[in-house]
Amino acid sequence: MTPRFEESFKDLKVTVLAGGVGGAKLLVGLDKTLNPGKLNAIVNTGDDFFHFGLHIAPDIDSVCYALAGLSDPIHGWGRKDESWQVLEELRRIGAPDWFALGDKDLAWQLERQRLLNAGMSLTEVTEHFCATFGIPSRVLPMCDEPAPTRIRTQNGEWLGFQDYFVRQKCKPEVAEISLTGGKKIAPSQAAERALREADLVIFAPSNPWVSIDPILSLKGVREILNEKVVVAVSPIIQNSALKGPAAKMFRELGIMPSSEAVREHYIDLLDGFVFDDLDQEDSKKWQASDIISESFQTIMKDEKDKVALSEAVISLGARILVEK
Amino acid sequence: MTPRFEESFKDLKVTVLAGGVGGAKLLVGLDKTLNPGKLNAIVNTGDDFFHFGLHIAPDIDSVCYALAGLSDPIHGWGRKDESWQVLEELRRIGAPDWFALGDKDLAWQLERQRLLNAGMSLTEVTEHFCATFGIPSRVLPMCDEPAPTRIRTQNGEWLGFQDYFVRQKCKPEVAEISLTGGKKIAPSQAAERALREADLVIFAPSNPWVSIDPILSLKGVREILNEKVVVAVSPIIQNSALKGPAAKMFRELGIMPSSEAVREHYIDLLDGFVFDDLDQEDSKKWQASDIISESFQTIMKDEKDKVALSEAVISLGARILVEK
Numbered sequence: 010m011t012p013r014f015e016e017s018f019k020d021l022k023v024t025v026l027a028g029g030v031g032g033a034k035l036l037v038g039l040d041k042t043l044n045p046g047k048l049n050a051i052v053n054t055g056d057d058f059f060h061f062g063l064h065i066a067p068d069i070d071s072v073c074y075a076l077a078g079l080s081d082p083i084h085g086w087g088r089k090d091e092s093w094q095v096l097e098e099l100r101r102i103g104a105p106d107w108f109a110l111g112d113k114d115l116a117w118q119l120e121r122q123r124l125l126n127a128g129m130s131l132t133e134v135t136e137h138f139c140a141t142f143g144i145p146s147r148v149l150p151m152c153d154e155p156a157p158t159r160i161r162t163q164n165g166e167w168l169g170f171q172d173y174f175v176r177q178k179c180k181p182e183v184a185e186i187s188l189t190g191g192k193k194i195a196p197s198q199a200a201e202r203a204l205r206e207a208d209l210v211i212f213a214p215s216n217p218w219v220s221i222d223p224i225l226s227l228k229g230v231r232e233i234l235n236e237k238v239v240v241a242v243s244p245i246i247q248n249s250a251l252k253g254p255a256a257k258m259f260r261e262l263g264i265m266p267s268s269e270a271v272r273e274h275y276i277d278l279l280d281g282f283v284f285d286d287l288d289q290e291d292s293k294k295w296q297a298s299d300i301i302s303e304s305f306q307t308i309m310k311d312e313k314d315k316v317a318l319s320e321a322v323i324s325l326g327a328r329i330l331v332e333k
Numbered sequence: 334m335t336p337r338f339e340e341s342f343k344d345l346k347v348t349v350l351a352g353g354v355g356g357a358k359l360l361v362g363l364d365k366t367l368n369p370g371k372l373n374a375i376v377n378t379g380d381d382f383f384h385f386g387l388h389i390a391p392d393i394d395s396v397c398y399a400l401a402g403l404s405d406p407i408h409g410w411g412r413k414d415e416s417w418q419v420l421e422e423l424r425r426i427g428a429p430d431w432f433a434l435g436d437k438d439l440a441w442q443l444e445r446q447r448l449l450n451a452g453m454s455l456t457e458v459t460e461h462f463c464a465t466f467g468i469p470s471r472v473l474p475m476c477d478e479p480a481p482t483r484i485r486t487q488n489g490e491w492l493g494f495q496d497y498f499v500r501q502k503c504k505p506e507v508a509e510i511s512l513t514g515g516k517k518i519a520p521s522q523a524a525e526r527a528l529r530e531a532d533l534v535i536f537a538p539s540n541p542w543v544s545i546d547p548i549l550s551l552k553g554v555r556e557i558l559n560e561k562v563v564v565a566v567s568p569i570i571q572n573s574a575l576k577g578p579a580a581k582m583f584r585e586l587g588i589m590p591s592s593e594a595v596r597e598h599y600i601d602l603l604d605g606f607v608f609d610d611l612d613q614e615d616s617k618k619w620q621a622s623d624i625i626s627e628s629f630q631t632i633m634k635d636e637k638d639k640v641a642l643s644e645a646v647i648s649l650g651a652r653i654l655v656e657k
Contacts, residue, residue, distance in 0.1 A: 061443035062386055062450050094416045094436035095443070102465050104444040112436060116422035119385035123428065126386050141426050 014042075014320035018327050024049040024207035028220025029056070029068040030085045030252055031244050032213035033075035035322075038315030039211070040076055040146045042323065048146035049203035050076075051196070053215070054131070055151075055158030055188060055223035058171045060108055063118045064125055067171070068220065069135055069150055070117065077142035085252060088113045107176040132197045149200045151224045156189035158219050163261075170219065179254035183261045186218055188226045196227040204233045209326040212241035214307060216255040217274045218262075231278065238333065240281035240326045242307060242318070243268040247287050251308065269295045272302065280333075281325045283307065283318075301329060338366075338644035342651050348373040348531035352544020353380070353392040354409045354576055355568050356537035357399035359646075362639030363535070364400055364470045366647065372470035373527035375520070377539070378455070379475075379482030379512060379547035382495045384432055387442045388449055391495070392544065393459055393474055394441065401466035409576060412437045431500040456521050473524045475548045480513035482543050487585075494543065503578035507585045510542055512550045520551040528557045533650035536565035538631060540579040541598045542586075555602065562657065564605035564650045566631060566642070567592040571611050575632065593619045596626065604657075605649045607631065607642075625653060 023043055025036060027050050039048050050072055057066045067086065074080045074088055081089045091111035100106045110118065117138065124134045130153040139148050160173040162181035173181060196204070204210065212221050225231060248266050250256040259266035268284035268291070275282075282302040284292065289304045305321045306314065347367055351360060351374050363372050374396055381390045391410070398404045398412055405413045415435035424430045434442065441462070448458045454477040463472050484497040486505035497505060520528070528534065536545050549555060569590050574580040583590035592608035592615070599606075606626040608616065613628045629645045630638065 059450075060447075062446035063443075092416075092418045094418050095440045098437045098440035099444065102440065102444060104440065104447065112418035113422045115439075116419045116426065116428065119387075119419070120423065120426060120428040122386035123384075126383075 014324045015327070018320075018323050019044045020047060021208045021323060021327065021330075022047055022049075022206055023209050023211060023323065023326075024051060024203045025211045025213050026051050026053075026215075026221050026224045027068070027072060027213035028053045028215030029071035032068070032215040032220065033072045033080065034309045034315055035211070035213045035242060035318060036072055036146070037075050037312070038309065038317075038319035039323075040144075041312065041316050042319040043146075045145040049207070050146060050148050051151050051200045051203060051224055052148060053151055053220045053223050055156055055219060056170050056174070057155070058157065058169055060105075060110070060171075063122045064131075065108070065110075065118055065171075066121070066131070066135075066150065069131075069148060070114070072148050073135070073138055073142060073144065076139075076144045076146060076148065079142070087111050108171060130197070132199050147199075147203065149197060149203055151196055151200055151227060152189075152194050153197050154194055156192075156194050156223060156227075158223055159187040159190075161185035161187070174254070179257060183254075183258050186222075186258075188223045193228055196224075196230055200227075201229065201233070204230065204237070207237060208330060209323065210234060210237045210239045211322055211326070212239065212275065214242040214244040216244060216250070216253055216258070217271055218255065218258050221275075225278070234278050238280045238326055238329050239275075239278050240283065240322055240329070241271065241275050241279055242322060243271045243282070243284040243288075245271050246285040246307065247291075267291065272298065272300060276300070280329045283322050283325060301325065338648045339651070342644075342647050343368045344371060345532045345647060345651065345654075346371055346373075346530055347533050347535060347647065347650075348375060348527045349535045349537050350375050350377075350539075350545050350548045351392070351396060351537035352377045352539030353395035356392070356539040356544065357396045357404070358633045358639055359535070359537045359566060359642060360396055360470070361399050361636070362633065362641075362643035363647075364468075365636070365640050366643040367470075369469040373531070374470060374472050375475050375524045375527060375548055376472060377475055377544045377547050379480055379543060380494050380498070381479070382481070382493055384429075384434070384442075384495075387446045388455075389432070389434075389442055389495075390445070390455070390459075390474070393455075393472060394438065396472050397459070397462055397466060397468065400463075400468045400470060400472065403466070411435050432495060454521070456523050471523075471527065473521060473527055475520055475524055475551060476513075476518050477521050478518055480516075480518050480547060480551075482547055483511040483514075485509035485511070498578070503581060507578075507582050510546075510582075512547045517552055520548075520554055524551075525553065525557070528554065528561070531561060532654060533647065534558060534561045534563045535646055535650070536563065536599060538566040538568040540568060540574070540577055540582070541595055542579065542582050545599075549602070558602050562604045562650055562653050563599075563602050564607065564646055564653070565595065565599050565603055566646060567595045567606070567608040567612075569595050570609040570631065571615075591615065596622065596624060600624070604653045605646075607646050607649060625649065
């Protein structure tokens with residue numbers, strides 16, 4: 010059994026690997042749970058793409074907006090209280106409108122591009138955004154270079170991630186996933202430092218294939234993680250994903266989607282694993298493993314849920330840290 | 334005396350050199366006066382600049398919006414029925430807000446950048462915009478390469494044009510003007526063709542220094558114009574400009590701003606010159622010249638004024654054409 014959450018856990022240095030929406034939810038809970046300055050989020054940039062000449066970073070923005078309390082609670086992406094004047098005009102003039110950039114959101118994309126053009130790195134721009142938003146936790150792009158995820162579909166076509174994910178609504182069947190543009194890329198210095206200095210590393214309940222794997226594929230990341238206590242939270246509940254194509258991807262890649270399959274996916278790296286209470290019955294049939302697996306309510310409907318899950322994950326990590 | 338405007342004049346091929354707001358007004362009149370396909374506008378791109386990584390082309394947009402009937406009648410620039418959601422967010426996050434891009438306007442800037450990135454030339458993008466807007470006349474950027482106008486101020490600093498014009502509101506005293514980035518640049522093929530094929534060339538009532546001179550400074554343009562009937566419309570009325578810094582520039586460059594000074598500025602190129610009725614008394618003191626100068630109401634408050642001035646300018650040009 011996981012111990013009760015203790016006050017001293019708030020001073021653990023926690024580094025989270027995260028994608029967008031699911032990751033952002035847990036990060037909000039962790040941000041509220043840990044003492045200021047203890048949380049680092051290393052965020053996938055494999056989803057980043059250029060749209061209208063602007064560097065769009067969907068996962069970084071989802072995380073920043075969530076931590077700033079500015080997320081749209083209905084869509085799960087973008088800003089709350091958003092307006093759509095630019096998108097409507099784009100539609101009127103026959104410009105591409107498949108990627109829904111709201112007006113407030115767009116202002117950030119413009120400012121990001123301006124700062125990048127002025128010579129700032131993506132890490133520095135993101136730091137500037139966090140300061141502007143008043144976010145005490147650090148949001149770190151996994152790397153500063155372009156590291157695009159691409160999807161090969163069953164008909165042999167390679168698609169950019171947003172093309173697959175947004176424009177084609179994840180409909181094409183996935184045959185293969187190419188990470189970081191097929192090149193071996195180093196994590197940013199800040200991301201590497203956040204990993205090295207972490208007491209505890211958490212894999213957020215994000216898509217293993219296209220949110221967490223891009224970070225894991227960076228040069229040296231697995232080696233650092235081998236020395237760390239790592240706890241993953243399953244994004245799969247009862248064989249499906251709350252949001253996004255994770256379960257569909259497992260299936261198309263020939264694997265039955267389940268919490269056990271998620272655990273298996275990360276098997277070399279994990280010390281602890283948190284899966285949903287709804288999979289508790291199922292978990293009795295899982296293969297034996299050294300990984301300490303515990304169930305909890307992983308569906309985060311409100312802030313209370315986010316904090317409760319955060320406390321549970323940190324507590325499990327703390328227990329493993331003590332035992333190690 | 335200028336002959337009455339004749340029906341046959343509507344088939345003259347007219348090419349106009351123009352800047353933004355003042356040029357756009359006359360172009361609207363000419364567009365309504367001439368038969369479809371007879372009007373070509375060669376528009377200054379010396380004001381173009383990169384803002385948030387987007388190629389902004391203020392004069393081209395002023396002309397296109399005016400010809401499409403989409404101009405803001407109050408500001409004289411930008412779109413009517415405009416909203417400012419993005420600009421307000423830029424302001425909130427401390428991003429540069431000195432260049433007022435409305436939401437609708439911004440959609441066009443985004444789409445332009447997308448098409449440029451896809452390999453279209455500025456000429457092709459502008460043609461696409463005209464088609465989208467349903468503009469029958471041709472709007473031609475003076476060239477496809479960057480050709481920035483720069484202003485040296487009295488304290489020796491070089492400013493980009495929009496920095497001088499918008500951010501610093503034309504306040505710095507002008508010491509020197511550098512055109513087309515200090516390089517010899519060729520006009521676009523389409524602009525050169527429009528000049529060669531013109532029956533009549535008109536210099537719109539735009540700023541001679543920073544709207545018309547950039548076009549005149551392009552390789553071979555003066556040589557072509559030497560073979561053409563050229564009529565200029567003065568942007569100066571009673572020693573001042575209706576809008577913008579033209580009169581101030583004349584003064585700072587040591588020249589008393591007047592219609593005569595405008596005629597003098599273009600002296601090598603002109604066959605005809607139209608100045609405002611309000612300067613008629615003054616014109617009696619002008620130096621003698623071969624240029625046929627006639628006064629008319631050049632202030633264009635409404636469409637009637639625009640068409641009337643257009644007919645007058647074309648009629649003067651037609652008379653010179655017959656006499657030549």
